Amino acid sequence: MPDTTRSPRPSSADPSDSPDQKKRTRPRRASSESARRGASPQGAPPGAAAVPPPVGSQLSTWASVRRLYPYVRPAVPRLVGGLLSALGASLAALAIPRVLQTLVEGPLAEGAAAHDLGALVVPVVLVLVLGVAEAGFVLLRRNLVMYPGTRIEAVMRMALFRHLQDLPAAFHDRWPGGQLLSRIMGDLGLLRRWLIFGLLQLVVSAVTIVVGVGILLATAGWLGLVYLAGAIPVTVIAFRFSRRYRVIARLSQDQSGDLATTVEESVHGIRVLKAFGRGRDALESFTGQAEELRRTEIRKAGNQATVTTSLQLIPEVTLAVCLVLGSVLAARGQISLGDLVAFFLTAAVINGPVVDLGMTLSMTLNARTAVDRFFQVMETANPLADPADPVEPGPVRGHVELRDVTYRYDDASPPVLDGLDLELPEGTTTALVGLTGSGKSTLAMLVPRIADVTSGAVLLDGVDVRRLRRTDARRPVAVAFEDPTLFSASVRDNVLLGVQESGPDAVDEQERERRLHEALEVAQAGFVADLPDGVDTRIGEEGLSLSGGQRQRLALARAIAARPAVLVLDDPLSALDVTTEEAVTARLHEVLAGTTTLVIAHRPSTVALADRVAVLQDGRITAVGTHAHLLATDAHYRYVISNLEQDWEHYPDHAAAPDDAAPDRTAPDRTAPDRTAPDPRSEDAR
C-alpha cells in the first residue's frame, strides 16, 4: 500500500506539467529512524542540513543530563532547597524507628506503660512531631521545586523554538514536524517532571539508602552486612535494566514523534486524502504506527514490571533472612529487642526507595532520552549564521547582483544553478522564465538569504549578503511565494507581518493602517470586506478557510505592505482568475515603480509585469532582454513561452474566462512559433 501520508517529491524538469500541477509539494522528510542515525534518508531532499548524529547516545546518563546545567543554573538555589527539604523528610522518616526503639527499650520493656501513661507522652509526641515534620518537608519540597521546574521547561521550550526559527528551511525540509513537536512538547514535559520529582527522588533515595544502611550497620553489624549483601543483585539488575531501558525509551519517544508527524500530515492533507478516498489507508497506516508504539510501551512496562518485582523481592528476601538471624541472635541474647525493632523499622524505611528504584531509574532514563533528543536539535549548527564582523548596512537602494552563482542541494547532487550571473538593476522589474524544475524558485530563495550560494555571491548594493547580519539582509527584501502560507491570526496581522512595529524601521499606527488598505486594494483583496469582521477576521490555520486565490492575494498584499526595496514574487498570481489577474497586474505596475522586483513567471501574462526578462536554462541565465527582443532572438525563450501558453490555455479557469477571446493581455508576440514546436535543444530541432 502506498504511504498516503507522505507527500511526494516534486518531479524534475517536466515541460508537460500544467500550472496547477506545479504547486510545490512539501519534500519528503526523514523518518525518526534515519533522523536518529543521522543518515541521509532515501527520499529526503538532498542538500537539507545534515541531521547530526545523536551525540548524547555516546555519553553516560550523568554526562548527558549534565548538559542541562546552563538551563538549570538559575534554579539551583531552589532545587537545592527542595533537595534539602526532601532529605529532611527522609531523615525524619528514618528517625521515627529510633524513637520507637527508645519506646520499646524504655517504657514498654520496663512495663511502665501499663501503670504510667505519662511515660509514653515524650516518645509519642516525638513521633508525632517527626511525622508532621516529614509532611511539612514534603510540602516545602513541592513548593520549592514547582516554580523552577516549570520555569526551566518554559526557558528550554523557548530556546528550542528560537533555534528552530533560526535554522534554515533545508533543516525543516528534512525533519518531520511531529518529531520537532514531540521534542518541544512531550520531551520537555517529561524533563520537568523528572527535575521536580525524579531527580530529587533519586538523590533522596540514594541518601536514604546510604544513611539507612549506616544505621543498620551501627545498630546490628552482622545483620546489617546480611542486608547489605542484597545490594549486589540490586546493582546488577539496575545496571542491566538501565542498558535495556535506555534503548526502548529512545525508541518509544521517537515513535511518538513519528505518530505526531502522521497526524500532522494527515490533518494537513485531509482534502487530498478525502478526494482520493484514501482516508482508510491513512487510518491503517496510523493504526500500524500506533500499534508499534503500543508494543514498545508494553515492552517498556514489561521491563519496568520485571525490575520493580525483582527490586521488591530482593529486600523482602534479605529481610526474611535477617528476621531469622535476628530472632536467633535475640534468643541468644546477642542483640537487644530494641535494636531488633529499630533494625527492622529502619530496613522498612530503606525498602521504600529500593523498591522505587525501578521507577526512579526509568524516569531518569526517559529524561536522559529527552535531553539527547533536545540537544540533537539544539546542537544542529546553522550554516546561515551571522558573520562575526558584519557590515553595517546603509540606506538600501535595492541593486541586486548574482555573481557566478552555483547552488546545489547537497554535495552529491548536480548543481541546480551553475555559474549563474544576473543583475537586477535598482528599481527595475525582471521576469525570470525557465522550464519547470530549471531552478527559478531556488534562485529566488538566494536573494532573501533563505539559503546561501554554494559558490559565487549574491550582492545587495554591492555587499555580499553573507557579510550582512541576516536581519539586515532580509529586512529590505519581501517575498510572495507561490504556495502562500498564512498564519492563524487576523487578516490585518497576516498582511502587516513584514511591517515593523518597533526598531529603526518602525512604522506608526496610521501608516500601518494606510499600508494595510493600500496593499489589500493592490492585491484586489476586496473579499476581505465581506469577511465577518473585515480585516480583523481571524483566518484558520494556514488560511485554509479561504480559497487558494484569496490566500494568494493576501500573501501578495503582505509582500506589498512591507514596502521592500527588493520584491521577489514567485508566481504570485497563479491561482487568480483572468479578470482579477489583470486588475492586480495593472495596480502592481504602479506600485512596483521604484522597487527592484524579480518575478518568477509561470504564465505568459506574468511576463507583462516586467521591464526585462531573464531566461534560465541549464543552471545559467542564457539571455536577458525585453519580451519582444527575446521572442525574436532566443529559440529557448520561444519554446518556454509556447509551453507556458499551452499550459495556460489548458487551464480550466482560463478556458472558461469571459475574456478568453480578447486580444492578448500579456503582449507576448503571437507570431511566436508553434507551441508544439520541439525544444530547440532536442534532437528533432537539430
Ligand SMILES: Nc1ncnc2c1ncn2[C@@H]1O[C@H](COP(=O)(O)OP(=O)(O)OP(=O)(O)O)[C@@H](O)[C@H]1O
Ligand atoms: N528542497 C529541495 N531539495 C532537493 N532538491 C530540490 C529541493 N527543491 C527543489 N529541488 C530540485 O531543484 C530543482 C529546481 O527546483 P526549483 O523549484 O527551483 O525549480 P523551478 O524552476 O522553480 O520549478 P517550477 O517552475 O516547477 O516551480 C528541481 O530539480 C528540484 O527537484
